[in-house]
Amino acid sequence: MKLCIIGCGYVGLVSGTCFADLGNQVICVDNDFDKIENLKLGIIPFYEPGLRELVTKNYDANRLKFSTELNNSIKKTDIVFICVGTPTKKNSFEADISQVMKLIKKMSSSINKFKIIVTKSTVPIITGDRIEKILSKKVNKKNFSVVSNPEFLREGEAIRDFIYPDRIVVGTNHNRTNKILKKLYGPLISKGANYLQTSRRAAELIKYVSNAFLATKIAFINEISNLCEMTDVKIDDISLGIGLDKRIGQRFLRPGPGYGGSCFPKDTKALLSTAKKFDINLSIIKSVVKSNEDRSDLILKKIFQILNYKIHNKKICFLGVTFKANTDDMRDSICLKLIPALIKKGALIKYYDPTGYKKEFKNYKNVSFSKNINSALEYSDLIIVHTEWNEFKSLNFKQFKSKKLVIFDLKNIYSQNLMTNQNFKYYSVGR
Ligand code: UGA
Secondary structure, eight states, rough: OOOEEESSHHHHHHHHHHHHHTTEEEEOSSSHHHHHHHHHHTTOOOOOHHHHHHHHHHTTTEEEEEESSSSHHHHHHHEEEEEOOBBOTTTTSOOOOHHHHHHHEEEEEGOOOOOOEEEOEEEEEEEHHHHHHHHHHSSSSEEEEEEEEEOOOOTSSSHHHSSSSSEEEEEEEOOOHHHHHHHHTTTHTTTTTTEEEHHHHHHHHHHHHHHHHHHHHHHHHHHHHHHHHHHHHHHHHHHHHHHTTTTTOSTOOOOOSSSSSSSHHHHHHHHHHHHHTTOOOOOHHHHHHHHHHHHHHHHHHHHHHHHTTTTTTTTEEEEOOOOSSTTTOOOTTTTTHHHHHHTTTTOEEEEEEOOHHHHHHOTTEEEEEOOOOOHHHHHSSSSEOOOOOOHHHOOOOGGGTTTTOEEETTOOSSHHHHHHTTTTTEESSOO
């Protein structure tokens, strides 16, 4: 099939490349000229394991093209996927869908034959209705169909999540459209993916509710981990003990510094904003947002306690600064709250991250990037394990025999027994 993907960010580039890999003809469009030129050279704008190889393979095979030309690209294709960003509006919880709407206004002149317009961007419920209304002012209704097909990719696991999704949700009441999309996703359905056709509004809402539910699980286990710390119970036992109940499930019960990233913080807030418009009180999600926002203060308090409230001139090393492992994404990373607060108290911060230097800290005099993990560790009064990269899991701390290391493991990546037996001062979460 001939597909046009608009927006070469995370969702667009991964989906476009994977669709090409399934044998479709794909044009990925972006208005950032440099990004498009780089993509033609195989330079990927963000870190995602396996993506560069897949882009190169499909670009070389002529199935994947990159362009800045919106209208021509739409004209040449049958299905148009909208994959532009929907960030949180400034000083508000609401999702900013202006990029989507701008695009819709621009594309009407390119609808020269029947086209399926798919929103893969996360958009609030009823956005599809609004898109349809705008397009139908200029285009005959018979010539287009607006569908919601939300994306459930996780950064760092995106290719696998695309190829082996738990479910594919397609929101349309239009039979012809559903048939075409079911065919497009056929190779994934035959590998076992569930295909769910719903109303367009339901599909839009499923995306938000999924992320809100997962965020709730995390906030829930984080609060329970606070209770575990006070009662000498290991959170690992609780996560396993409840997770083995199939109704609860074991995943997303890992405690930590709170959820971050470009999705959970944004989507939980956007859902609250939508609910408010309909005069609905989503009190559980409200508490989840608050609980997660309070979490960094709690972690900070624990850091102060570990350092006996003497922060001035203390050397603190962060292992990993992105919002989670296997990504270079800093959006809503908890350390963007922790590091400035520690600096304010006079701490000296070094950080090591497998994805390199981060511009987010360039204006801080006392924050430096260490290329060498060992020198970063040796330098420190406190080591904070902030993300769960595999290379941190196999670190040989024994080499620092001359020093009694103090480690605060925010991701519980080490065995508590092993660490205390090695004579480290070891702190973790909920145990
Ligand atoms: C999330 C969803 O998992 C995807 O299904 C969805 O498609 C995506 O948002 C999106 O809306 O685009 P992502 O933000 O990439 O994906 O990352 P996750 O792996 O879900 O992690 C989110 C945050 O929760 C991270 O800060 C992570 O460290 C934290 N987390 C996750 C925990 O603290 N504990 C857990 O048990 C799991």
